[in-house]
Amino acid sequence: xxxxxxxxxxxxxxxxxxxxxxxxxxxxxxxxxxxxxxxxxxxxxxxxxxxxxxxxxxxxxxxxxxxxxxxxxxxxxxxxxxxxxxxxxxxxxxxxxxxxxxxxxxxxxxxxxxxxxxxxxxxxxxxxxxxxxxxxxxxxxxxxxxxxxxxxxxxxxxxxxxxxxxxxxxxxxxxxxxxxxxxxxxxxxxxxxxxxxxxxxxxxxxxxxxxxxxxxxxxxxxxxxxxxxxxxxxxxxxxxxxxxxxxxxxxxxxxxxxxxxxxxxxxxxxxxxxxxxxxxxxxxxxxxxxxxxxxxxxxxxxxxxxxxxxxxxxxxxxxxxxxxxxxxxxxxxxxxxxxx
Numbered sequence: 521x522x523x524x525x526x527x528x529x530x531x532x533x534x535x536x537x538x539x540x541x542x543x544x545x546x547x548x549x550x551x552x553x554x555x556x557x558x559x560x561x562x563x564x565x566x567x568x569x570x571x572x573x574x575x576x577x578x579x580x581x582x583x584x585x586x587x588x589x590x591x592x593x594x595x596x597x598x599x600x601x602x603x604x605x606x607x608x609x610x611x612x613x614x615x616x617x618x619x620x621x622x623x624x625x626x627x628x629x630x631x632x633x634x635x636x637x638x639x640x641x642x643x644x645x646x647x648x649x650x651x652x653x654x655x656x657x658x659x660x661x662x663x664x665x666x667x668x669x670x671x672x673x674x675x676x677x678x679x680x681x682x683x684x685x686x687x688x689x690x691x692x693x694x695x696x697x698x699x700x701x702x703x704x705x706x707x708x709x710x711x712x713x714x715x716x717x718x719x720x721x722x723x724x725x726x727x728x729x730x731x732x733x734x735x736x737x738x739x740x741x742x743x744x745x746x747x748x749x750x751x752x753x754x755x756x757x758x759x760x761x762x763x764x765x766x767x768x769x770x771x772x773x774x775x776x777x778x779x780x781x782x783x784x785x786x787x788x789x790x791x792x793x794x795x796x797x798x799x800x801x802x803x804x805x806x807x808x809x810x811x812x813x814x815x816x817x818x819x820x821x822x823x824x825x826x827x828x829x830x831x832x833x834x835x836x837x838x839x840x841x842x843x844x845x846x847x848x849x850x851x852x853x854x855x856x857x858x859x860x
């Protein structure tokens with residue numbers, strides 16, 4: 521089978537991780553790198569990981585000189601659109617880091633450009649693809665305890681490295697909660713109708729914008745999802761993934777702590793019983809996770825014509841949640857989440 525040839529645009533922290541993941545994945549190779557920071561390119565060259573003749577400071581130059589099948593976009597979000605549009609016009613398939621763009625309008629233009637060119641546009645929502653999210657999704661879809669009535673998702677992490685996020689107005693909501701809102705969509709299989717929320721920045725935060733938020737999504741079914749997050753916690757008692765889940769249904773509860781999923785039926789309130797302690801459930805087994813899963817799905821989409829889960833079109837709904845939450849925080853009002 522032909523090796524998929526990738527141009528990688530962006531060599532920051534996320535880009536460096538992608539470079540390593542691609543290098544360890546059969547059937548795909550990075551043939552060229554693009555970054556406006558010459559030092560980042562020089563570092564790869566000095567390490568013997570790529571030849572300097574395949575390093576560029578503009579994507580246009582890379583397109584002109586390289587014979588590629590696809591592009592991986594790992595630049596800051598405000599630079600995603602021009603790379604995506606150029607790639608689509610050149611017939612290259614696109615795997616783009618999240619958020620897809622810095623505005624919903626830009627993301628919509630990117631999606632249309634890819635659709636009109638007939639190329640794959642896939643968004644790197646890697647946190648969908650781990651055993652606990654796949655297991656929660658399986659349990660909710662099976663419906664043993666009935667449909668969810670209220671859901672609580674809690675995120676606590678400490679972000680420590682210098683990046684473009686330091687100066688964002690809403691680093692948590694736009695860059696990190698993007699993952700969590702996407703997994704909420706994945707697990708529940710529903711789209712919210714509206715959102716309310718508040719956000720703030722603790723005194724010790726490294727960010728200029730709000731590092732913490734409390735967001736409530738409401739659904740036509742009556743479901744409520746409460747998201748509580750901070751990206752600059754004082755202490756963290758959670759896993760690297762950073763999230764706890766509690767999904768309450770009429771017949772019982774599904775929960776996740778430290779990446780382990782639990783379940784249990786409700787108690788008998790008339791007798792004062794609180795039910796049995798939640799028990800661990802068998803986890804979905806996965807041969808690939810996170811970035812490796814995404815690369816496998818991306819290659820399959822290109823070679824077999826199968827639509828990936830997180831297409832640009834699908835991801836517009838995740839971004840609609842993100843930007844509606846930002847508007848709700850900024851306005852202090854409930855905002856309708858429009859379905860793109």
